[in-house]
Structure formats: structure tokens, C-alpha cells
Amino acid sequence: MALTSHIMPYDSLWPARFKADKPSIASAFGEDLIAIHHVGSTAVPGLAAKPEIDVLVEVHNHHCASARDRVLIDLGYRRGSDLTPDHHFYRRDVQGVRTHKLHVCRQGHVSIARMLGFRDLLRQDPALRQQYQSLKLQLEASNVNGMAEYLEKKAPFIIETLLKAGVIASR
Known part of the structure; x- marks a missing residue:
């Protein structure tokens, strides 16, 4: 089972793709919207990444989720399984990609601090960015079970980094 796409060198057009889509994404959330952030590896200049724009949407509540889902469907998104309570997930594929x-x-969801914190740490620390890039490339090369395996194997690095930086507290 393959990953959803292959890791490629950083593309300076990724932030522009995020900015171009931000207004249409915002249209789905109305008054619940607090902020929309570019997160993930495509939000880190110089970091190789799968060319998939990760977007974090902060909302006051998940009011009118069915109406929101209809707008996002019209924008090409499909609702996936909730990752945790109050953390909904959507994906957009174009021509199977x-x-x-x-x-x-x-x-206030813990995922917000984790995604923003890890992104910011990678942006600030070239050595950390290089370590993470090397790990991602290694995991891609050895992957046999797809995305779940890839995410599971890079999670310890992310958690350890966030703990060391004090972004999250130890359990």
C-alpha cells in the first residue's frame, strides 16, 4: 500500500496554494471560524514534503457541521474519520492525487498547539528540520503498509521534539 504521494523537494509555490484556497475554505465555517493556518511540512520553507497542503482550521464549536460539510464537498473535500473528539478531518484529491x-x-484542542508548535520549531531550527526531513525520507523508502505506518513511525520524533521544547507536557 503506497503513501498518498511521494516526498519531493520544497516548492516555494506551496504557501501560495494555501493562500489561494484560504478564502474558499473560510466560507464553510461562518461565525464558528477563529483562524486558518498553514501547517505541516509544506508550511516549512526548505523542508521536503509530500505535496499535500495541510490546513488547520480553528473553530469555536462544531456547529452546523452538516452545512459545513456540504460547502466543503462542493469545494472537493471529503470528510474522513474524526481523528479525536473535536478534531475533524477532510481530504481533497484531484484526479486521484x-x-x-x-x-x-x-x-483549545491539543492538536492545535502540537501542529502550530511543531511547524514553528521546524521553521526556526535548520538542524531539526534536516533531522525530520531525513527521517521522513527514510520512512518513505522503507514503507510497506501505507500512510498509517508512516504517521505512526514519525510520531515519536514529533512528540519528543514537542516535549523537549515544552510545547506539550509529559503524560
């Missing part, structure tokens, strides 16, 4: 992942989290 994943282009976007949309994380919709209720205000």
Missing part, C-alpha cells in the same frame, strides 16, 4: 488535508479543531 491528494492535494489537501484539512484539520478542523475546536478552540
